[in-house]
Amino acid sequence: MGEAKRRKMAEQKDSVAPDVSGLAGDVSNHSPWADDSENWEPEKHPDYNYLMPLRCAAIEARLLAASDADKRAFLADTRPVHAELYDGLTPLGRAEYAGTYRGTANSSIEHYWPAINLVINGSEQPPVVTAHPLEVDGKMNAYAAKISTLQTGRDKNTTYAAIVARWLEFNQIHPYANGNGHISRLMVTVMGALTGHPLANTWTIHPSPLTDDAKLALANSNTREGLLSLARFILAHSL
Known part of the structure; x- marks a missing residue:
């Protein structure tokens, strides 16, 4: 990546990365959550709207500043970052929802198998079937191998075709009980930076930048x- 583009990316992202050291990961002074539902909806946590923007900004800034090796390590295994992002935002007694794949043996999400119901322009879409819990670990291992082959130095269109493919595959597997969207948007950001074709600050981790048209695509x-619609949508957010 050229020095001018690197500086431009840093300037873009610095504007949304406040210093939250010692704050974003601490929920000890916030309200306990008594929700014991198996249908995890972290956005209903009383501290979600306070913590999520801070955590997303801090994690994004850290990953963008990381070495290429650390970027690839994150892309190959997002569980540590998922655990950090959702720490303290899980249902009562289910802390392992943060940072654990669905289907993990002896966990409370060993058999967790959600269908994704999208409402677009006021109309509910047919449910999207995600990977069976018993398939998640194997599919994510195969996914990590594909991520390791992500190439740099290619033109923008070719690069983003590969990024869109990886983004879609992750969401189709849907490895987590929730938070797949936030993690996959972080992955797109990191893949763009890693390949030398970074995204502008219009591509946000929280809130989601997806329009109804993008959701339909x-x-x-x-x-x-x-x-093609998804590729055009993401390209529109690139620098």
């Missing part, structure tokens, strides 16, 4: 037009 990602 995501729901139809098994079609050529859906894939």
